[in-house]
Amino acid sequence: MPDSKEPQPPRNWPQNHPSGLDDVSRRYRREGDKAADFVVTENFEQFNQIDDVFRRSQWDDSIRTENSEQFYRSHVLPKPRKGDGFTQRDFAFRNASWTLANIFSDRGEEEGRREGFLDPLDPYFPKAEQKIEVEDPTRIAREIKNICKFFGAHIVGITNIDKRWHYQNRYDLKNQGDRPNDLPDGLTNVIVIGHAMDYDLVQTYPSALAGASCGSGYSHEAASVVQISQYIRNLGYEAVSSMNDTALAVPYAIKAGLGEYGRNQLVITPEFGPRVRFSKIFTDLPMALDQPKKFGITEFCNICERCADACPPKAIPRGQPTEFGPNKSSIRGVVKWTADCEKCFGYWARMGSDCAICMRVCPFNKDFSKWYYRLARNLAGTRLRKLILVLDSRLKLNKRVKPSGWWGKQGD
Ligand code: SF4
Ligand code: SF4
Secondary structure, X not given: OOOOOOOXXXXXXXXXXXXXXXXXXXXXXXXXXXXXXXXXXXXXXXXXXXXXXXXXXXXXXXXXXXXXXHHOOOOOOOOOOOOOOOOXXXXXXXXXXXXXXXXHHHOOHHHOOOEOOOEOEOOOOOOOOOOOOOXXXXXXXXXXXXXXXXXXXXXEEEEEOOHHHEXXXXXXXXXOEXXXXXXXXXXXXXXXXXXXXXXXXXXXXXXXXXXXXXXXXXXXXXXXXXXXXXXXXXXXOOEEEEOOXXXXXXXXXXXXXXXXXXXXXXXXXXXXXXXXXXXXXXXXXXXXXXXXXXXXXXXXXXXXXXHHHHOOOOOOOXXXXXXXXXXXXXXXXXXXXXXXXXXXXXXXXXXXXXXOHHHHOOOOOOOOOXXXXXXXXXXXXXOOHHHHHHHHHHOOOOOOOOHHHHHHHHOO
């Protein structure tokens, strides 16, 4: 549980919507902020990283499979097999996309660390001794967002630290147990940055080829966060570069106003739909904070179950959000849609690559540089949402593209 001496944030998570809630969330809504609907209950427990399904695949025999290892070892090329999207060329491309993320994550492995996954990325240069004066937090927030975009982020939001979303403990790879999830003292804010995944590659999920959109996301994130953090340290402030380590990215992305939570457990953003990877920089640099934004995703998910229909192992829930997930790999005491991570990971392991079918089929997975998709997105946030869903389904806009078709285009 969070340290009681620390200032505690309001109980409700600033997200979700009154419609489509079960009894638990209605009760908590009455007691709390009327604008909130992603509700934290009295049964809330901070999530422990050791229970993350990827970590469990390293210590829990009920999850571990022959293929589990490859999710941590993209240095070794899996055996190609028959089937479009799983040739040597597909695996070669996917594994190459992870290279930069692997260079960072390998650095501390002998001590049981994995930077970017279990532990923050180590700073390369120290903090400057002299500190700049921040007179205008709004101006510095604007500057930092521009710097983040220069270093490769597609979207950026800023929020305050909320320890509820930090792991109780870190996972130690060497002793396969807990380690303290320490951060430097005095950090106050989190810069959340999003990298969009490549639209054309995502359209080929499930395939090893599509995994390159995920791997390149991680590699770009690693490069971005270390440069942004170094810039902040050069201003004389503390900055900790974080990817999947230290804290849950989803609540922070929502708190920082970057998107809304979807049934598929992804943050759906106005700019790129669900096709975004998030990372974080914890800092004591004073900055103006962003607020959560809503554009109708909860209401849309209430009438759409396309991700649940399309998920091969049926890991995505139908119906209303619930307070608890199906097993220990879900956070407890937060009313939300929660997928069955054991089923999801089992499918990944059987396929031998990552899956994001639930991302590809989502009606919000569109190329919003096109005006007609922006119009449809805006209408999806109104009472016309049902019409948009029907049209989207009839036009089969999220059909899988054959991986060989993607390769065909590269030679044009
Ligand atoms: S990633 Fe694939 S298996 Fe996992 S929830 Fe999404 S569709 Fe289902
Ligand atoms: S597919 Fe439909 S239900 Fe699933 S996240 Fe997207 S909009 Fe929501």
